[in-house]
Amino acid sequence: VARDEETEDIQVEVEREETPREQPPARAKLHPNTCPVCKSHYREDELRAVLRVCTVCGHHFPVGAEERVEQLADAGSFRPLAEGLRSADPLAFTDLRPYTERLSEAEVATGLGDALIAGTATIAGMPCVLCTMDFTFMGGSMGSVVGEIFTRASDVAAERGIPLVSVTSSGGARMQENILALMQMAKTVCAVDLLQESGVPYISVLAHPTTGGVIASFAALGDFVVSEPGALLSFAGPRVVQETTRETLPADFGRAESSFEHGLIDAVVKRDDLKAKLGQILRLCAGGTLVPMEPNGEAAVPPPGIVARVLRFLRSSQHGDPHTNGGPA
Amino acid sequence: MNSRLPTPFRGLRRRLAERAAESDIWEAVELARHDSRPYTLDYADRLVDDWIELHGDRAGTDDHAIVSGVGSFRGRTIAIVGHQKGRDLKERAFRNFGMAQPQGYAKARRVFALADRLGFPVVTMIDTPGAYPGVEAEQGGQAAAIAQSMLAMTRLRVPTVACVIGEGGSGGALAIGVSDRVLMLEHAIYSVISPEGCATILWRDVNQRRKAAAAFKPTARFSYELGVVDTVVPEPSGGAHRDVDRAARLLGDAIGVALDSIEAEPVEQRRALRRAKFRRMGVWLEDGVLVGEKEHEHDPAALPAE
Numbered sequence: 170v171a172r173d174e175e176t177e178d179i180q181v182e183v184e185r186e187e188t189p190r191e192q193p194p195a196r197a198k199l200h201p202n203t204c205p206v207c208k209s210h211y212r213e214d215e216l217r218a219v220l221r222v223c224t225v226c227g228h229h230f231p232v233g234a235e236e237r238v239e240q241l242a243d244a245g246s247f248r249p250l251a252e253g254l255r256s257a258d259p260l261a262f263t264d265l266r267p268y269t270e271r272l273s274e275a276e277v278a279t280g281l282g283d284a285l286i287a288g289t290a291t292i293a294g295m296p297c298v299l300c301t302m303d304f305t306f307m308g309g310s311m312g313s314v315v316g317e318i319f320t321r322a323s324d325v326a327a328e329r330g331i332p333l334v335s336v337t338s339s340g341g342a343r344m345q346e347n348i349l350a351l352m353q354m355a356k357t358v359c360a361v362d363l364l365q366e367s368g369v370p371y372i373s374v375l376a377h378p379t380t381g382g383v384i385a386s387f388a389a390l391g392d393f394v395v396s397e398p399g400a401l402l403s404f405a406g407p408r409v410v411q412e413t414t415r416e417t418l419p420a421d422f423g424r425a426e427s428s429f430e431h432g433l434i435d436a437v438v439k440r441d442d443l444k445a446k447l448g449q450i451l452r453l454c455a456g457g458t459l460v461p462m463e464p465n466g467e468a469a470v471p472p473p474g475i476v477a478r479v480l481r482f483l484r485s486s487q488h489g490d491p492h493t494n495g496g497p498a
Numbered sequence: 499m500n501s502r503l504p505t506p507f508r509g510l511r512r513r514l515a516e517r518a519a520e521s522d523i524w525e526a527v528e529l530a531r532h533d534s535r536p537y538t539l540d541y542a543d544r545l546v547d548d549w550i551e552l553h554g555d556r557a558g559t560d561d562h563a564i565v566s567g568v569g570s571f572r573g574r575t576i577a578i579v580g581h582q583k584g585r586d587l588k589e590r591a592f593r594n595f596g597m598a599q600p601q602g603y604a605k606a607r608r609v610f611a612l613a614d615r616l617g618f619p620v621v622t623m624i625d626t627p628g629a630y631p632g633v634e635a636e637q638g639g640q641a642a643a644i645a646q647s648m649l650a651m652t653r654l655r656v657p658t659v660a661c662v663i664g665e666g667g668s669g670g671a672l673a674i675g676v677s678d679r680v681l682m683l684e685h686a687i688y689s690v691i692s693p694e695g696c697a698t699i700l701w702r703d704v705n706q707r708r709k710a711a712a713a714f715k716p717t718a719r720f721s722y723e724l725g726v727v728d729t730v731v732p733e734p735s736g737g738a739h740r741d742v743d744r745a746a747r748l749l750g751d752a753i754g755v756a757l758d759s760i761e762a763e764p765v766e767q768r769r770a771l772r773r774a775k776f777r778r779m780g781v782w783l784e785d786g787v788l789v790g791e792k793e794h795e796h797d798p799a800a801l802p803a804e
Contacts, residue, residue: 257788259724259781262713264700313780313790320777342669342690344700347714348726351690352779354669355676358648359773366653366769382690385629385669389645404641404669405631409695413631423636431637 204228220440229377229397229440233279234286234303237336237376241444242290242299249288250298251321254314256283260347268345275306283314284339287322292334293448295455297372298326300335304378309339311383312346316353319387323360323371332370332454334447337388341381354386361390370454372447375402375425375434393450395436396425397443402433520712527693527711529685530664534739536746537596538565538580538623541663544746545753546571546578552609561602563594563630564674566609568618572754577613579606579674580623583664596665597630600643603673607650619657619757622674627692629670644673651676652776653769657760659753662686662718662727663738678763678772679756682718682727683749684802685737689716722801725792726779729756732802 203210207226211219220240221230232240238247255272262268276282284306290299300322302309319335326333342350364371373391375384377400385404388394396402403410403423411418421427425437438446529535542549546569554560565582568575581598584590606622613620629640651658651674658677666675666688682688691699693711698704721727731752738745763771781790 253785255783255786257781257783259791260713260715264710264713313782316780317782344691344696344714346781347690347716348688348721349724349780351668351672351688352726352776354645354672355648355652355776356779358645358676359652359776362649362652362769363773365649382669384641385644385673386648387645389642390649402641403636404629404644405636410631410633410636414633416633418633422633427637431639433637433639433642 202230204230222440227398227439229399231304231338231377232440233305234281234284234301237301238286238288238290238299240440241292241301241334241336241447243292243294246291247288247299248290249286250325251287251318252282254282254318256312256314256346258345259313259349260345262345262347264345271307271345279303279306281306283318284309284311285315285318287318289325289331292451293444295332295448295451297332297334297451298322298329300333302336302338302376302383304338304340307343309337309383310341310343310350311339311353311357311386312343312350313353315343316350316356319357320360323357323364323387326371327364327367327369330367330369332372332451333364334372334374334451335388335391336374336376337379337383338376339379339381339383339388341383341385351382354382357387358390361387370450372450374438374443374447375400377401380404380406380423394434395438395443395446396428396434397440398425398437400425402428520708523712523715523717524708526685526717527687529737530687532737532739533585535664536738536742537585537625538578538582538663540742541623541746541749542567542569542578542580544743545569545750546576552612553605554608555601555604556608557601557604559599559601559605561594561599561605562592563596563598563626564602564605566605568613571621572750574757575616575618576757577609577618577620578623579609579620580663581626581671581674583625594630596626597628598626598670598673599630599632599635600638600640603629603643603647606647606674610647610650610654614654614656617656619659619760620651620654620677621753622658622660622677624660624662624666624671624675624688625664625686626667626670627665628667629673644669647673648676652772655765655768657757657768658772659756659760661731661749661753662688662721663749666716667692676772676776678760678768678775679728680726681729681731681749681752681756682721683731683738683745684718684733686718687716688718688721688726689714719801723792724781725790729800730802 199205202216204223206228209223209225221232258268281303285302287300323333371391372393373388375396379388379402401423407418407422428434429437549567549569551567566579568577581596582593583596584593659679660675660677662682664686693707694704697706697710718730722730729752731749734741734744
């Protein structure tokens with residue numbers, strides 16, 4: 170195993186030397202299935218099959234909300250929540266085009282009601298509530314609907330005592346809902362507060378890009394925060410920072426790897442490993458006890474986590490000597 | 499009346515009305531940013547006795563864009579945490595234009611915790627263009643600092659009142675705004691992004707800032723209509739800077755009323771009530787039905803007279 174990893178590392182270095190990442194890719198002209206880093210092109214079914222990760226250079230292509238669920242949830246386990254929610258236009262907002270027009274266009278383009286979907290699911294056999302974002306729906310921006318769906322998902326997790334997993338990809342709050350969009354930051358933070366008070370774990374997965382009001386609210390508050398490689402994770406966008414400070418930004422400004430170095434996230438996880446990593450964290454959260462699942466995807470012994478921990482505590486305090494507890498047997 | 503006008507004039511009238519609304523809203527933006535508008539320390543001076551300013555995050559930094567302290571306010575000790583802008587060039591640089599670094603929000607959290615331990619109600623003063631967008635700020639966890647500051651506010655046991663006194667700019671403002679009651683001065687603004695930022699992104703032209711402001715309506719009255727703000731605090735005519743003492747008295751009265759009403763609520767429910775308040779925010783369609791639009795009882799005390 171160790172030797173495989175070594176060879177892998179060497180290959181990555183070689184790739185980097187051949188295709189320097191600093192070179193700005195002509196993104197606008199590229200086909201969405203063409204790798205912006207190494208220009209490898211994929212058929213849609215090919216790219217889907219490799220989880221939208223370039224097999225040549227490891228570039229992570231964006232993943233839509235529904236496909237993300239397919240990648241992470243066990244087959245057939247996803248039961249959607251809060252499906253009937255759509256954005257209203259409380260400000261009657263029009264910029265170059267009316268907000269309602271942008272909304273309809275996004276609905277048609279993505280087939281989604283808004284930028285976030287949620288549901289109960291199992292990941293590697295472990296029950297959870299899963300929320301995934303879609304960057305193609307108005308830049309994954311958070312308005313009233315995204316805030317409400319996240320809050321409902323989080324409430325279900327708190328109520329049933331099952332962990333919450335969110336996968337974010339968002340430019341931030343939705344300007345077209347102005348102050349109401351800003352308030353979704355407070356609303357989702359309140360939802361996380363209830364989760365924390367209930368002792369329910371929250372795992373936040375940051376995909377490219379997670380910026381602005383989303384990274385500065387619920388996405389930053391995971392008990393575990395992991396990111397995909399290369400994801401932009403800044404509060405302010407690189408252009409805003411450059412214009413304000415007139416500094417030359419480091420090449421890896423705000424990227425997952427830089428955030429990891431600065432202690433802002435727990436791990437950078439490649440997409441190939443993401444499901445296994447989530448399964449691992451969920452098992453750890455359940456106290457190492459695998460909860461047997463019914464075929465319908467519902468936990469047979471609800472809820473894990475708290476109950477398992479309390480039971481173990483009771484057992485250890487009944488039978489064990491508190492002074493030797495946790496020490497060598 | 500409109501129907502009697504020939505068709506071309508109807509369009510003209512609409513355009514004139516739009517232009518008028520645009521300039522009204524822009525006037526609010528300019529007043530909120532006025533050079534001589536009172537800042538947090540101006541209010542702290544006038545609102546409390548025995549003021550002691552508290553400094554530093556206890557981890558190596560004192561961010562001057564956030565000021566904090568304790569003082570005696572009408573019979574109780576309160577803690578004040580607020581953004582602080584500077585008045586002249588030198589002070590503006592010292593205060594970093596009221597744009598806090600992550601350490602500033604850590605300072606705020608430290609003072610929140612102190613107030614909670616000692617039972618001092620927390621009053622925050624919001625007046626910032628936004629959190630500082632710098633390389634070091636990002637590397638120091640600006641996003642997480644804002645999120646954690648909000649989270650810290652949601653769980654305080656003491657009563658909390660946030661006052662938007664000038665510019666309520668984005669997450670950097672809301673970081674100290676998750677409170678039991680939200681007050682907003684009549685000529686303050688509160689928005690998810692600056693009009694300039696919005697114009698740059700949506701119009702791709704910063705010169706469309708007036709249009710952007712008119713489209714997203716950052717005014718106190720509109721924030722109240724949307725249920726984001728509980729009370730709009732009147733200002734002396736022409737704006738708070740025309741008579742700072744009177745502005746402070748009016749704000750003090752509103753803070754007093756807010757604290758009294760929060761203190762009347764059961765303390766063990768405070769955290770749940772605060773969560774429920776923000777839980778309600780938003781307007782959306784659910785199975786085609788509009789949800790969340792506030793049917794205001796139009797509390798005459800909550801809005802200043804026109």
